[in-house]
Amino acid sequence: MLLQPQFTVDTDSTDTSLFESISDDISTKGYSIRPYALPEHLAQLLLEQVTELPEQQFKRAGIGRAQDHIINDFVRTDEICWITGNSVAGSAWIKWTQSLQAYLNRRLFLGLFSFESHFAHYAKGDFYKKHKDAFTGEGNRVLSVVVYLNQHWVADNGGELVIYDDKQINSGIIDDHIIKVTPSFGTMVVFLSEEFPHEVLPAKCDRYSIAGWFRLNNSIANNIDPPS
């Protein structure tokens, strides 16, 4: 008997080819920029959640962690809301990032152990000045992930993510190596947290995104390479 073709969407195989491209980009360049990366249904769920979140759930984003956490209007002015698995959208997102994590660990041996992420809302004029998400040797945030939830974004809206590829500058290329990413719906950016300074330029209208970080196991990271 001939089997009828299946018309169900095979999300696993879609993800695998995307994950493969991301993995190849990371190993060759250290960063990956992929338009239409986030599965459509997941992007829609996340957009619904971020637009329905009550305003008071968003808090001014700070810089630094735990006791070093401070609000600094000169560095960043966006508002954030941490994502938990307590919503349909949140748990679908976490599940998807777990399969990305497993794939990247298999392919690149990055030792990614955990993931944390938040929604971010940049209102008109908000920005995040040039920064790095992790500092060399701290061995904590390994890989940064950003996805955008802005439908019908046009170039004139601004709000680009600017990535500085300093390695290219050091290797003598005259033209400063600056990569600008338009924050369009479903676009995903992944980069090595310690390697790439980046910034968010002010936008002319509301800009929604998710920023997340894969981390090493902290208890292991603190004991890596003990002094001999």
Ligand SMILES: O=C(O)CCC(=O)C(=O)O
């Ligand atoms: O929204 C973006 O494009 C990047 C955000 C960012 O750099 C961060 O939250 O650390």
Ligand SMILES: [Fe+2]
């Ligand atoms: Fe960042």
